[in-house]
Amino acid sequence: MTPSTTVRSPLRLYGRDDELATLDKLLALLRRGDGGALVLAAPPGLGRTALLRAAAEAHRDRGPVLYATAAPAERTVPCSGLGALLGVGPSGASPAAPHTGITPAALARRLREFADGGPLLVCVDDAHAWDAASRAALAFAARGPGTGSRIAFLLSVADGTAFAGLPTLHLAPLGxxxxxxxxxxxxxxxxxxxxxxxxxxxxxxxxxxxxxxxxxxxxxxxxxxxxxxxxxxxxxGEAVLAAHAERLDDLPDRTRTLLLLAAAAQEHEPEGAGADALLLLRAGTRGGLPRAFLDRALSDGSGTGGMLQRAGSRVHFGHRLAARAVLHHAPWARRSAAHELLATLLTESGDRGGPDDVHARDVPDLPDAPEARTTAATPALPLAALVQRACAASGPDAALAAGLEAAAVAPFAHAARSAALARAALLSGGPALRAARFAAAAEQARLAGDPPLARSLLARTGPRTADAAPAPVDSATTPDVPATDPAPGLAPYVHGMLALRSGPVADAHEVLLAAAALLAPHDHRRALDALLGAAEAAWAAGDAPGYLDALKRLARTPADEGLEHYRAGMSAVLEGRTAEGHIRLRRCLALAGDPGDPAALLRAGVAALALGDIAAACRAGARALAAVRTAGPDALLPQALEHLAYAELRAGRHAGARAHALEGLHAARRTGQPNSSAHLHAVLALAASVEGPAEVCAAHGEAALSGAGPHGLAQAATLATWARARADLAAGRPGEAAARLAPL
Incomplete structure (x- = not known):
């Protein structure tokens, strides 16, 4: 522990204006002669130290400062914290004698001596890491200052339990x-x-x-x-993870073992889903942990140092970095053994279709398990078990990676498939195949409605452009890796589909056209999807020539009969051949009978709207929504709700339109699709222009326009402006309505 009376001025603190204002109030009271105390509580890395240093620097010219930083290695030395705090006085005096056994009252007296009549600021960083005697004395002294005391205490801790009863400010992550x-x-x-x-x-x-x-x-x-x-x-992130892991050293062995199993069990789950409590019970029992301890720990977190929390059938860590810290802190042999144990249990459950007797078979004891073995994977193993085996692998493993890739198919959820493909990428031996599997994992994350994760995975693929193929790899040294990119166009395709829902649609249009050209020779289905996405982007932008161009390119790619009728019909309608277009669109509508293809049903709804058959559009929208609710993908839910809401609006079913649009708005926000939010706000503005208060129409119209402008969503902007003009007319303001409509 180190004392200091001179603290360097910190760099600018971002996002901490409220916290700095609170510190200013404490210091203002201190300068007036009134003491006080404040505890800054936050997990490692959120800026506790920076705020303490800012307060010390702000007070340094007004009065003495005592500043001490805890050293966890000394927490077992009685009164070592007090010795660090009082070893050097604020004027730079020589170290005092050891303070072993100093009483709380004596500490208060010494602090008054240091103050010498001036306003004294006492700062203790990481006070939770002090020895117990020092913490007790500090807490006693910090409760005493008040009016006229001229001493203020500012403490930083990992959580507020160590100094309960003192005013506490909990720091949140930066916005x-x-x-x-x-x-x-x-x-x-x-x-x-x-x-x-x-x-x-x-x-x-x-x-x-x-x-x-x-x-x-x-x-x-x-x-x-x-x-x-x-x-x-x-x-x-090693320093932050190490700080999180410090508290593990004080926990019993059985608690550390359970925490390791809980952290490992999250690796095959979607991010934020936690771990399955029953799986942890089985794993803990197999690992030799007492059943009574497991029952308590997995019911309410008892005996885990507050690190585990129960929510229904799931077990979560109290902080998102805690699980990573547990894995980072554990020796490789123990971590690998935990993954192997979980893989064994998941395999047994998959073979039986359910959990087995938790006492059934012996497995290597977790604490003493040897270095993990590499197990050849087969697609017959459950996907979760394969992911756990991948976590136990010590390096590239072509067979295990291939097994993961082969298993990551329906009926597994898109999120699970994404996790498996990401693990397959990590086990791949060469950069091209590794990038292709990361791109495939990104596509599954996008379909799961998790754009941030999709972008995270895309960042591992490296640059992907239409005219810059990746460098070939040496297939002689990496036999599992083809000499060229095994999936050209996949990463741009995912980039473009993400931009279609959350970026400038003009960018999405161009990227998807390029991706389609790369995909066409080897991935017919995605090439079609890319061209349809490019057409949709042009439609959203109000770019009729771009829309027709994408449809013409679609004609060069073989498609099923329903899609070909849709393409030909929409092209004919936009080119003025209305009668011909209607014939083709009616055929498209008649062929849209597969309830398992929500995208085809959504196209049928568009065809019905172009035909003016509003009832058919409502039926197609309802069927598309049912298909998405039944089988996904989650990423398509906002669009299904938007199409149905618009059809209902055209049919005069305003209550249903509002209900579906509001649900779609929630789904769009949850799945990170701001472009869909803009379209849905426009639908809600139109509904409110007919049956809602004018202020509701204005609010949704402004929300649609603010989202549409930066991303070039001309269609959403047009609908929102039209809605505002209708509201103006209803309110008897024809001049304002005309001013809105004239530019359209």
Whole structure:
């Protein structure tokens, strides 16, 4: 522990204006002669130390400062914390005698002596890491100051339990704007920051300033600019993870074993889903943990140091970094053995279709398990078991990676398939196949409605452009890797589909056209989807020539009969051949009978609207929504609700339209699709222009326009403006309505 009376001025603190204002109030009271206390509580990396230093620097010219930083290695030495705090006085006096056995009352007297009549600020960083005697004395002294005391205490702790009863300010992670501003400052002068890389760094850091600094500081300029793939996992978080893991050393062996199993069990689950409580019960029993301990720990977190929490049938860590810290802290042999144990149990459950007797078979004892073995994978194993085996692998494993890729298909959920493909990528021996599997994992994450994860996975694929193929790899040294990119166009395709829902649609149009050209020779289905996406992007932008161009390119790619009728019919209608177009669109509508193809049903709804058959559009929209609800993908839910809501609006079913549009708005926000939000706000504005208060129409119209403008959503902007004009007419303001409608 180190005392200091001179604290350097900190760099700008992003997103901490409210916290700094609270500190200013404490210091203002102290300068008036009134003492007080404040505890700053936050997990590691959120800026506790920076705030303490800011307060010390602000007070340094007004009065004495005592500043001590805890050293966890000394927490077993009685009164070592007090010795560090009082070893040097605020005027730089010589070290005092050891303070072993100092009483709380004596501490208060010594602090008054140090103050010498001036306003004294006592800062203790990581006070939770002090020895018990020092913590008790500090808590006693901090409760005493008040009016006229001229002493203020500012303590930082990992959580508020160590100093319960004192005023506590809990620090939250930085907001998106503050985190982005800090990242800009940290990467200034590096040569540019790729938008996808930016999104991944922000996602990984989760508003933790120390993580932002650590990650951005460890990436090369080429990685930051997106010229080379990002590593997985991102480096630079070791210090924060180590700080999270410090509390593990004080826990019993059985608690550490259960925490390791809980952290490992999350690896095959979607992010944020936690771990299955029954699986942990079985794993803990197989690992030799007492059943009574497991029952308590898995019911309410008892005996886990507050690190585990129960929510229904799931078990979660209290903080998102805690699970990673547990895995990072554990020796490789123990971590690998935990994954192997879980793989064994998941395989047995998959073979039987359910959990088996938790006492059935012996497995290697978890604490003493040897180095994990590499097991050849077969697609017959359950997908979760394969993921756990992949986590136990010590290096590239072509067979296991191939098994994961082969198993990551329906009926498994898109999120599970994404996790499996990402693990397959990590086990791949060469850059081309690795990038292709990361791109495939990104596509599954997009379909699962998780755009941030999809972008995170795309950042590992490296640059993908139509005219810059990846460098060939040596297939003689990496026999599992083809000599050329095994999936050209897949990464641009995912980029384009993400931009269609959350970026400038003009960009999405161009990227999807390029992706379609790359995909056409080897991936017929995705090439069609890319061209349909490019057409949709042009439609959203109000770009009729671009829409027709995408449909003409679609004609060069063989398609099923229903899609061909849709393409030909929409082309004919937009080119003025209305009668011919209606004939083709009616055939498209008649062929849209597969309830398992929601995209085809949505096209049928568009065809029905073009025909003016509103009842058929409502039926197609309802069937598409039912198909998405039944089998997904989650990413399509906002569009299904939008199409149905618009058809209902045209049919005069305003209540149903509002209900479906509001649900779609929630789904769009949940799945990160702001472009869909703009379209749905426009639908809600139209509904309100007919049957709603004018202020509701105005609010939804403004929301639609604010989202439509930056991303070029001309269709949404047109509908929103039309809705506002209708509301103006209803309110007797024809001049304002005309002013809105004239530019359209």
């Amino acid at each position: 998106e704007g503050a985190a982005s501003g800090l990242l800009d400052r940290l990467t200034a002068g590096t040569g540019g920051l790729d938008p996808v890389v930016r999104a991944e760094i922000l996602r990984e850091a989760g508003g933790n300033p120390r993580l932002l600094a650590g990650i951005s500081g460890r990436l090369t300029p080429d990685q930051l600019a997106g010229r080379t793939p990002l590593p997985w996992p991102l480096p630079g």
